[in-house]
Amino acid sequence: MSKRRIGVLVMSYGTPESLDQVEAYYTHIRRGHPPTAEQLHELTSRYEAIVGGFFPLRENTNKQVQGLQETLNREHPELEFVCYQGLKHAQPYVEDGVEQMVKDGITEAIGVVLAPHYSVMSVGGYVKRAKDKAQELGLDIEFVLSYHMHPKLLEALSDRVERALTKFDGAERQDIRVIFTAHSLPEKILEMKDPYPDQLLATSKAIAERVAITNWQFGWQSAGQTAMPWLGPDILDVLQTLRKEEGVANVLLCPIGFVSDHLEVLYDIDIEAQALAQELGLHLERTESLNTDPLYMETLSDVVYQKWAEKANLS
Numbered sequence: 001m002s003k004r005r006i007g008v009l010v011m012s013y014g015t016p017e018s019l020d021q022v023e024a025y026y027t028h029i030r031r032g033h034p035p036t037a038e039q040l041h042e043l044t045s046r047y048e049a050i051v052g053g054f055f056p057l058r059e060n061t062n063k064q065v066q067g068l069q070e071t072l073n074r075e076h077p078e079l080e081f082v083c084y085q086g087l088k089h090a091q092p093y094v095e096d097g098v099e100q101m102v103k104d105g106i107t108e109a110i111g112v113v114l115a116p117h118y119s120v121m122s123v124g125g126y127v128k129r130a131k132d133k134a135q136e137l138g139l140d141i142e143f144v145l146s147y148h149m150h151p152k153l154l155e156a157l158s159d160r161v162e163r164a165l166t167k168f169d170g171a172e173r174q175d176i177r178v179i180f181t182a183h184s185l186p187e188k189i190l191e192m193k194d195p196y197p198d199q200l201l202a203t204s205k206a207i208a209e210r211v212a213i214t215n216w217q218f219g220w221q222s223a224g225q226t227a228m229p230w231l232g233p234d235i236l237d238v239l240q241t242l243r244k245e246e247g248v249a250n251v252l253l254c255p256i257g258f259v260s261d262h263l264e265v266l267y268d269i270d271i272e273a274q275a276l277a278q279e280l281g282l283h284l285e286r287t288e289s290l291n292t293d294p295l296y297m298e299t300l301s302d303v304v305y306q307k308w309a310e311k312a313n314l315s
């Protein structure tokens with residue numbers, strides 16, 4: 001008898017494929033409004049500046065999707081999981097992933113986003129697009145909405161904090177300020193009772209408890225340059241305050257809102273925040289990204305399988 005086949009729509013932000021696609025990508029992010037020449041130049045130079053190739057997110061996402069498929073099939077040999085990518089702002093788009101599943105004869109699917117925390121503006125956006133397309137094509141699909149407290153995810157992140165704390169030669173552990181960070185969002189999400197800030201704080205607290213640190217705080221990064229207010233404090237302001245007003249000399253950034261090396265980590269932290277730290281005379285380190293850490297692959301595999309099992313038991 002052939003195995004029951006389950007499609008997994010693995011959704012991620014997406015990145016350009018080459019420098020000449022940056023404009024189309026940015027235009028998509030801006031809902032069809034092309035960036036000005038200055039904005040385009042600014043984004044292009046950030047991509048050019050990052051270490052490890054221009055667009056590492058693409059390969060990292062490919063590897064994560066492959067790793068998830070392998071983990072699911074290894075842990076559940078009685079089933080056949082087939083993973084499809086669906087990107088928010090680049091090809092294959094979320095809708096393309098759904099369409100490909102249907103073309104391949106998939107009739108039941110689970111969707112998951114490569115971001116652990118739910119916001120209506122992040123994960124909610126991916127889910128809505130996938131749901132609409134699935135409904136149009138008659139595909140049965142359920143979604144994992146968040147997995148920010150999964151024990152294996154917390155273990156992987158705690159291990160990273162633990163390792164990074166050893167990079168401060170001579171500093172006492174309690175003198176190192178750990179700042180957990182995530183992508184800022186417009187402040188209006190607060191009025192919408194969005195779970196994003198609370199979920200991020202819950203992850204931060206859980207890691208702090210596991211590694212037994214009390215000298216920590218949360219900070220927002222990578223806010224957009226728009227007229228509306230974004231959630232703060234921004235980590236760049238935090239670094240200034242810590243150095244100038246609190247006399248802090250050692251800071252560890254732990255970007256818990258991201259799961260991969262990409263622009264927000266390799267530029268916004270490694271280049272921009274690091275340059276400010278140098279200027280301030282701060283010793284700044286950051287935790288390594290999860291990328292294809294087996295504990296992260298197992299986290300994703302667990303939540304996808306659980307979501308499928310819930311659905312399978314009900315029907």
Ligand SMILES: CC1=C(CCC(=O)O)c2cc3nc(cc4[nH]c(cc5[nH]c(cc1n2)c(C)c5CCC(=O)O)c(CCC(=O)O)c4C)C(CCC(=O)O)=C3C
Pocket residue numbers: 012013014015016029030043055056057114115121122123183184185186223224225257261262263264
């Ligand atoms: C919550 C969130 C996540 C985390 C959750 C998730 O992963 O979904 C995330 C991840 C990412 N964001 C990324 C890139 C960009 N995001 C931008 C702009 C924006 N991000 C926003 C939010 C988020 N973004 C928002 C509200 C905007 C304003 C425009 C809008 O309302 O949509 C811009 C425009 C220029 C700029 O503002 O910098 C770029 C280039 C990349 C890929 C990096 C690479 O290619 O290596 C990744 C992983």
Ligand SMILES: [Fe+2]
Pocket residue numbers: 183
């Ligand atoms: Fe973004």
